[in-house]
Amino acid sequence: NAGVTQTPKFRVLKTGQSMTLLCAQDMNHEYMYWYRQDPGMGLRLIHYSVGEGTTAKGEVPDGYNVSRLKKQNFLLGLESAAPSQTSVYFCASTPFHSNQPQHFGDGTRLSIL
Amino acid sequence: GESVGLHLPTLSVQEGDNSIINCAYSNSASDYFIWYKQESGKGPQFIIDIRSNMDKRQGQRVTVLLNKTVKHLSLQIAATQPGDSAVYFCAENMEGGGYNKLIFGAGTRLAVHP
Numbered sequence: 001n002a003g004v005t006q007t008p009k010f011r012v013l014k015t016g017q018s019m020t021l022l023c024a025q026d027m028n029h030e031y032m033y034w035y036r037q038d039p040g041m042g043l044r045l046i047h048y049s050v051g052e053g054t055t056a057k058g059e060v061p062d063g064y065n066v067s068r069l070k071k072q073n074f075l076l077g078l079e080s081a082a083p084s085q086t087s088v089y090f091c092a093s094t095p096f097h098s099n100q101p102q103h104f105g106d107g108t109r110l111s112i113l
Numbered sequence: 114g115e116s117v118g119l120h121l122p123t124l125s126v127q128e129g130d131n132s133i134i135n136c137a138y139s140n141s142a143s144d145y146f147i148w149y150k151q152e153s154g155k156g157p158q159f160i161i162d163i164r165s166n167m168d169k170r171q172g173q174r175v176t177v178l179l180n181k182t183v184k185h186l187s188l189q190i191a192a193t194q195p196g197d198s199a200v201y202f203c204a205e206n207m208e209g210g211g212y213n214k215l216i217f218g219a220g221t222r223l224a225v226h227p
Contacts, residue, residue: 004156042202042217043157090156099145099164099206102215104156 002026004105006091012111013081021076021108023091031094032074033058033102034066036087043090049074081112123222132190134221136203141184143216145206148177148188151220152199160188160201190223198225 004025013019023032030051035043045058049068063085065077074093078085088109092102126132138146144165149157163170163177163186170177176189186203200220207214 040219042204042219043215044217045214092156099162101147101159101162103159104149106154106156 004091004093004103006089006105006108008108009106010109012113013078014113015081015083017081017112018077018079019081019110020078021089021091021110023074023076023105024072025074025091025093025103026072027093027095027103028071029093029103030071030096032068033092034064034074034076035090035092036060036085037090037107038087046076046089083112086110086112123224125224125226126193128193128195128225128227130193132188132193132197132223132225134188134190134201134203134223136186136188136218138184138186138203138205138216140205140207140216141181143205143207146177146179146186147204147206147215148175148186149202149204150197150199151202157202193223193225195225195227198223 007022033048034046037043044060046060046064047058047066049055052071055066055068067075088107090107091105094100094102147162148160150160151157161172161175161177163179168179174191178187200222202217202220204215204217
């Protein structure tokens, strides 16, 4: 039982390049989330999904897109990377929306030059 | 505004001592609170949670206290060990928009010295 798995773990991009971050969970959770974590700041929600085929904007969605084609996978895309998107990205999941702790992956460290 | 007011100070303790990490939250409607531990290069790891109808909850070496009157949350770690060194976050849960919205503070770094 791997929990929440994120790939890749590290990536360096040039400004304007695109890429997709993958999050996979094997806990059959309904809800999935993408956060970014910047130095000295708490986690900020980018996008979330309440089930397969659904996505919604979080606190800082600009510059990102997401897809949830399969229940176990939640993809985060950067269409045209910018230096301001240099961050550590975390994916999380919960069984459903009522008060439950979110389970996190170990993050993807993304640097954009 | 809605925010978990936790700055990022460093708490230094001696191994074996008890640690207390504090957190102030701003939204009186928040009904669920979580403490996470984050080690370097890892994702946040769930430690303990508490619902707003409780004022204390104990885990294996951890205790969370909730004071709704002053909107304050604390995490107590008994007999702190070197493996407890990490950044600790509190988060408050706010229902809204149909999802489990967690508001995180910036974290407190706990440094345990032998």
